Amino acid sequence: MPLTNTQHDAIMRIYDGLRAQNQHIQEQRYNEVLSLAPEYAEIENKIISVSLNAAKERINGSSGEYREILEDLNRQKAAVLASIDKPSDYLEPVYTCPVCHDTGYVSNKKCACFQKKAIDLVYHDSNLKNITENENFDTFSYDWYDDTTPDASNGLTPYHNMQRIVSICHSFVDAFDRENANILFFGGTGTGKTFLSNCIAKALLDSSHSVIYLTAIELFSAFQRQDFSRFGEDRDFDANYLLDCDLLIIDDLGTEVGNTYTNSKLFYVINERMLRKKSTIISTNLSLSDIRDIYSERIFSRITSSYTILKLFGNDIRMMKRTGQKPKPHSAADENKASTKFNRNH
């Protein structure tokens, strides 16, 4: 797999650091216990000498009954810890990842925590982290959305439509680990599709999920580099990350130059992620009938059957910002924060 050696080494150094840090915590705890309850060391010494005697006797062929003595001593250790208000496992080894014990590998396979670190390294630095600083539920404003003209499609004004959609996005985040849900945002340019994807990305990154954001053009050219490069692989790209990350965001679907190759890759990604129970968000300017016409019937049916389909409409906010127009504050000020609880109960 295509992590470069330098990237792999960088991740292994993170694990070295974690292990050193956790060992330090363990030593600190041990010293703390000894200072609060010095008798703990005596019990440990007894356990060592009893264990040694037991081993000697086994070698000499006799079999004393040591098991009960050792069990009793271990109970004494737990009692000492309890007497100073510490849990019985207080002095056990400390691991940030209990699965791989901070080695990154479980029986020669990369642990899930390694994959997450790799995604952080390869994608976050370049893409998402900076964007989500500015585009998140706290910075989202309803003031850009008009509250006077209802849309023919559902009778809602852009403002009320957005309140409904933001509430669905919050539910998507809240139920993320249980539901493996997917979202398709569609609607005109500048109506907030990418912004909302970033809001969700930020909320999930903050709860330690792995998120990859790619435009459709980036997604397909990554596959092309891998499939058609002279060496058969692109060292900076691993399709497994796209298929395995907790959330994949494909932005601006329809802006790529489409052909049978992009069609088959899109189906592969959508379908494979559904099989792996991983969530995907797609945003596009295309209408649903465009999607059916441009992509295959099987892609269309996967999307319509397994994605929450959300139509955004309203003014082109990007254009409004570019031309110096100001948002119009709505009357109920506390309704206008996407992060407030109020809207989540609509």
Ligand SMILES: [Zn+2]
């Ligand atoms: Zn791990």
